[in-house]
Amino acid sequence: MSIAARLDRLRSGIPGRTHASARASRAGSTPACTAQPPRDAASELADALEGRAVDGVVQITRDWQPAEADAHPSQALDRLPEVFGAGDADWIYIDTETTGLSGGVGTLAFMVGIARHRAQGGLQVRQFVLPGFSNERALLKQLLDCIGSGALIVSYNGKCFDLPLLQARLALQRIDTDLTAMRHLDLMYSVRRAFRRRWPDCRLQSAEQRLLGFFREDDLPGAEAPAAWQAWLRQRDARALQRVAEHNFHDLVSLARLHSLLPAIYEGSYLAADVDHGAVGRAWQKAGYERHACSLWESGVERLDERDSLDLAAAYRRNGEWVRAEAVWLKLFEAGxxxxxxxxxxxxxxxxxxxxxxxxxxxxxxxxxxxxxxxxxxxxxxxxxxxxxxxxxxxxxxxx
Incomplete structure (x- = not known):
């Protein structure tokens, strides 16, 4: 008896053992597996967030068109001390949603939003979302491609948080790009300088309410964003992530709207009692634009305190405008x-x-x-x- 025949006899003698072809025949099916493989996480999350999956990363693209009252000429965007003369720069607004607010090696950005001015007006907002940890390198690569090499980055507290965090993640992923070396306008400092002496705080939402008249409804607090991403990772529940994406979108739009308004504040054409003209003028002076500083101080001279008025008189003295300097000093002397x-x-x-x-x-x-x-x-x-x-x-x- 051949070896093959002996093996067949042994198989037939094992209780419950049935030849595969016989089992398939009794089941009325073929041995081949017909179950569909599970969908990849990026495609599933893209559907939930109304975006699209691009090389393992979810991209969401939305346009925003301002109301007529929000429309400001683009050439005015550089009328701030830090970026004066930048003209028609490629302004890029950036905001991140992260796994923690303390930074550090264990913190990563699971959502990064980018906004850019459109030629026909308004903004194009693009958001990059991580469907899982393994997709971070792809997200960072796509983000850098979107930003480009000649952009001027605009953020709110990005100098201390967003950009250092992204730079740390680039280093961990061995991507040789220095985001922190790019030109950067952090609007938090611009807002603080103008209002911190008269506002209780200068958070982005405070600036939205006081300067833009924008009050968020049903907004997900930024501190709850990490839990929203964890819900997706563990349970494939993207409902809270939808709210995170909406929060991020409004952050970017507010950045652009604030950027359009701040030049009017820094040039004295925005009349409001809570603007600190003295501090704003010193910012112009520090940047080397003393004539801008004097113009601003003069536009709000009735709101200048002693220090501000002394700075104005000192500027007059340096420019040889002694009559003006004397007038300011005499007014201060009369006040003691x-x-x-x-x-x-x-x-x-x-x-x-x-x-x-x-x-x-x-x-x-x-x-x-x-x-x-x-x-x-x-x-x-x-x-x-x-x-x-x-x-x-x-x-x-x-x-x-």
Missing amino acids: SQTAACELSKFYEHRLRDPLRAIEFADVCAEPERSRRLGRLQEKLGVSGQLSFWPPGSVAKAMK
């Missing part, structure tokens, strides 16, 4: 400013060569400036005695 008194004393002593008038203001300066200035003026006038020992305010009267 000892610093303005010192400036006036120096002005009359050195510029107008009027030591008696200089003594009048030196007499009310704070110590030790009072004693030092009176001593030098006393020598110039050849007056005997120690004028600095006299009570403040009495020297000028005695000299008249």
